[in-house]
Amino acid sequence: MRNPVMAFSIFIALLITIIGGGYPLSAHGEALARGKDTLQGFRIKTSRPSKRPFRVTINFYGGVVSQHKVALRAPISGRIMKIRAADEAEVKKGDILFVMGGPEVERKIQALNSQASHLRGLLSELRGVLKRKESAL
Numbered sequence: 001m002r003n004p005v006m007a008f009s010i011f012i013a014l015l016i017t018i019i020g021g022g023y024p025l026s027a028h029g030e031a032l033a034r035g036k037d038t039l040q041g042f043r044i045k046t047s048r049p050s051k052r053p054f055r056v057t058i059n060f061y062g063g064v065v066s067q068h069k070v071a072l073r074a075p076i077s078g079r080i081m082k083i084r085a086a087d088e089a090e091v092k093k094g095d096i097l098f099v100m101g102g103p104e105v106e107r108k109i110q111a112l113n114s115q116a117s118h119l120r121g122l123l124s125e126l127r128g129v130l131k132r133k134e135s136a137l
Contacts, residue, residue: 072097078105 081101085091 078102
């Protein structure tokens, strides 16, 4: 628009119409004077809160996560070869939950077996020394 005063007047008229709820001001004033409220359909009725039974059923898919968490630590690293505990089964202290295997576990078993045989040899030597010292007394 070329005339800024005209554009400003149209803007103000639109603003008044929007603020007035889209009704002409004179028609609303005449309805109020007659005792009829034309905005009655837009009023929200409120009431005090009351206690009533309330039940909601929600269907969903998912799982329940327990708040009680137990940390499992394996003494060595390796692959889990067999799981002996079933899902949702009750387990007790000392129960075998899974069996570990793989090349890492085999190497560790061989190292422990060789260490055990070495310690058995030392033990037999010490027993021999102990017998000689007892016989010398």
